[in-house]
Amino acid sequence: MGLLLESFDEALELGRYLVMPLTRPLAVASGESTRRADEPKVRIDVPFSAWDTFASAALRAMRAGRHFTNDRSPKWNDARYMDVEGDVAEASSVYLLYAIDCVLTKYLPVGMFRVLSQHTVYGNTFSVRADRIWGLGNPNTLDLHAYFAILDFKRPTLIDPDDFGTVFTWNEFNARDPLEYLEPSFKNNSQILLKQAVSYSSHYGTKYIAFFDWHTLVLVVLVDTDLADTELKMGGEYCLVTIVTDRTQMMRALLGFLIKAYHAQMATVEDYTDIVGSVDSEQTAPSKGKGSTAGFGRSGGESSRHRRR
Incomplete structure (x- = not known):
């Protein structure tokens, strides 16, 4: 790679020594919290362009402010x-x-966000540990008061883009009979990943969960979760999903996802129109999306910075 800002338009390296297993590795629900979580039933597809809008704004700001010009x-x-x-x-x-x-x-308010690895959060019954977490803190202190996004790493090829359930557009989902029963459609590894996402959401208080196995980046927004039950976490009827396999889009997609997640955590009311609106703009039918609901929950668990695998 060359200049830092140019790397957002370059393909992420595959590498010379990339092991390709004969069979796809299996995802494992290793924790009780994941096993008790109920994944969403279907996915609503969100295009790369939805996240690229946020990323492009940030990168324009970097160039306008002459940040990282020679980095x-x-x-x-x-x-x-x-x-x-x-x-x-x-x-x-x-x-x-x-x-x-x-x-x-540089793009977010000075001193507001934190990056953590292998960070454990303790709930009332179970604890969970995510690979990479982006959180909010008070400037110049060690205080953490919220988390806004999670990234979980997986073994290469574990993520199968074809596993990710029945796909709807936003318009198709809202045009269906609301009384129609939706069959659970996530299967194989994707079912475990979505269960993990629901578990992370319930403990970290964010609906923005991503997975990455070096081949595929999956961005999940759990917009329909019901986390009131302390024993069984419900993933809801649907979630928003972006699957990125184009290696030139991975950095922009994740950057945009994180910016949206940050603003969502700071907001008092949930608003997904800037995501589903991007979907609608690529379709001819008008949106019949659901209205906003209450603001995001916050993690009620005790966290430990020093627990590692």
Whole structure:
């Protein structure tokens, strides 16, 4: 890679030593909180352009402010071996997240956001630990008072883009009979991933959960969750999903996703019109979307910065 800002339009390296397993690795619901979570039934597809709108605004601001004009992104190390989840996590920190976090540091209010790894949150019954978390804090203090997005790393090829359930557009979903029964449609690994997303959402207080296995980036917004039951977390009827396999779009998609997640956490009322509105703009039928609901919940659990796998 070259200049830091130019890296947002370059393909993320696949690498010379990328292990391709003969069979797709299996996702495992390792925690009780994940096993008790109920995944959403269907997905509403959100295009890359929805997130790119946020990313493009941030990158324009960086160039206008002459931020990172001469900064360079790390050059790919050809000796890097990509096989297990830890390889994905470590490489992502350098080649995917470094530039994104740099832009967020300049674009978001000074001192407001935090980046954490392997951070555990304790609920009333279960604890969960996410790989990468973006949170809110008080400037110049160690205080954390909210989390706005989660990224979970997976072993290469674990994510199958074809697994992700029955797909609706926003218009199609709202045109259906509201009394029509929706069959649960996420299967195989995607079912486990969505269960994990619901579990993370219930503990970290954010609806913005992403997964990445070096081949595929999945962005999930759990807009219909019911987390009132402390034992069984309900994923709802639907969720918003973007599946990114184009390696030139991955950095922009994740940057835009994080910016939207930050603003969503700061808002007092949920508003997804800037996401589903992007969907509607690519269709001919008008939206019949649901109205906004109450503001995002906050994590009620006790957190520990120092618990690691």
